[in-house]
Amino acid sequence: MPDNVYDAIVVGSGIAGGWAAKELTQKGLKVLLLERGENIEHIKDYKSANKAPWEFPHRGGKTTEMTKEYPVLDRDYPLNEMNLNYWTNEKDCPYTETKRFDWYRGYHVGGRSLMWGRQSYRWSDLDFGANAKDGHGVDWPIRYKDIASWYDYVEKFAGISGSKEGLPHLPDGQFQPGMELNCVEKDVAARLKQHYKGERHLFIGRVANITQPLPGRTNCQYRNKCWLGCPFGGYFSTQSSTLPAAVATGNLTLRPFSLATKVLYNKDTKKATGVEVLDTQDNKTYEFKSKVVFLCASAFNSTWVLFNSATDIWPGGLGSSSGELGHNVMDHHFRVGAEGIAEGYDDKYYFGRRPTGFYIPRFRNTGSDTRDYVRSFGYQGGASRQGWNRQIAELGIGADLKNALSEPGPWSLGMTAFGEILPYHENTISLDKTKKDKWGLPVLAMNCEIKDNEKKMRVDMKNDAMEMLEAAGLKDVKPSESDYFMGMGIHEMGTARMGKDPKTSVLNAHNQVWDAPNVYVTDGACMTSAACVNPSLTYMALTARAVDHAVGELKKGNI
């Protein structure tokens, strides 16, 4: 076939795009995988991964120069000198904050799969049924039974370590052996279980770090430097996992520096014919043709492509017929929790840097519990001994201080809640045609905020954390509370939601755009609600499921 024709085009190479490419190529399709940014090759391009702390001139911190260059990144932890090249430069890729929105992006092969938090939890029917039950947003077109086998499938390949807990609201999966809680965490877990009569659970975080080798990957080496890229392939990323699988089929063409600007649409067939690409190196426009298109460009950028694909029939963008395109933006709100000191463990320590903490799944609005808000939250946290940066009030300077700081300090335990944000129609992204990025393309404008339901939940998020840590016997328990602005969770969701009805949703139950059934959107954009657990595992499962559907439909000649 001509060199611009493929069976399928995948836009974006992050978690969703990597999965789409792997599944499509393994099913025999010739696939073009488009990535707007540069290539980062597994191991070879992880420039900081094997550096010692002292090899960073500012020991990992940020310079005033970096602060000027990256004013949004500077708002939270991402701005640092160790993996700065993994984060998107806001000067080249600006956006408009109608209301403050912290957008932390990774424009390169692998996307944020390189820097992600790796926490991996299944949804349950409590989540899939939430919109229908309390009337926010629209009902999900699927239930747990529709996705359970796909969770099985992606967990086995990605490698999720964790423990089985038998909780209906946080289903178990196909786990590798979980990492271990340390002694303080184990005792806190036991005390919570006793105090709350088995209603509250604390266990090791389910994480996409492998504890047993997988093909081409070494098990986690407990360096906890995941976000620099792992030379061992110890965690799931596009580079360590889906990309090599796709490449191995011989069916993949990866094209970095390829910014997808629009989905090409034939109004007679009502189907997409391919994708228009701006090559960011030669600044030329190219057209690639395919039978099916997967948009996996990250929640907001997939919707940006749809917006930018407006035609005279769809002036609001491809997929805009319901009026919901760009609406119902969600994230997880967090930065509220508590911390305390655990006494009586001075003779205990640990070896190795475990790349996960503990998880406490939702308990509010769960089972018989009901609150004056809807939905729920879970906690992520960890216990460790304090390091050299602790304050020692009674010591001044000199050898005594040095000796004291050379030993581990008291045990402290901290945790922060991650709460669900409702899908508000009025939380939107839209095209701001008055502002252009480096390539002259219109940018997104964000107009989103949390509302009363989330604010009420945050009160519980703080108080419950305090109460639990006190019940667990910790001393000097203090709340930890910082401002939250949408986007900070780096879990952008919504803007092209799935649904049962083309009048109220952008995508159907198989992630097909109602208005163009050979276009699938399987990243965070598709989410109909947010649940309170980290979302990436669900994107993986939805993507694999959607590919299976697409290939079936192609064979049947339906798309």
Add this chain to the structure above:
Amino acid sequence: MNRRDALSRVALLLGGTVIGGELFLAGCTSADKKIGQSVEFTADDLAYLDEIAETIIPATDTPGAKDAKVGAFMGVMVKDCYKESDQKVFLEGMNKLNEASKKKFSGNGFMKITPEQRKELLNELDKEQKAYAKDKKKEDPQHYFTLMKQLTLLGYFTSEPGATKALRYVPVPGRFEACIPYKKGDKAWAL
């Protein structure tokens, strides 16, 4: 905890929010020193900072701050990472510290006094900075000695001598042991 954990570890690497990104700079004879990126430290400045750092973290059975080149590290951090207002505090602090030495030790600047006298002086300044920090409002500038001490601890414990000799540095642990015995005197893990 993932990347949020990574974040706290970066903060930890930086010595917590106290240090993170707000620093300073200076020269002992230089109320007129330029600030911003044009800040320059002379070899004498860095030697002076080295001695301050060594007094805070002296060589014992493990290397001290001078072995870890903490003076030069302070210079880099003040120049590259400090806001101008903190640079000013630090630079002026270098002068103030020297003046305090002269006042206390019959006209002798910090480089001229004995290690014991240096320790005495810096312990006083440490008490002063702790008292200042207690009452300080959020928008007030930091005490210069707070900055010097923070940079010394950061520079030392993340240096090769500090991380590998004063602490135990294991680049590739290879395994995780969740609960092992600890006895007083065992060094902390670096990172």
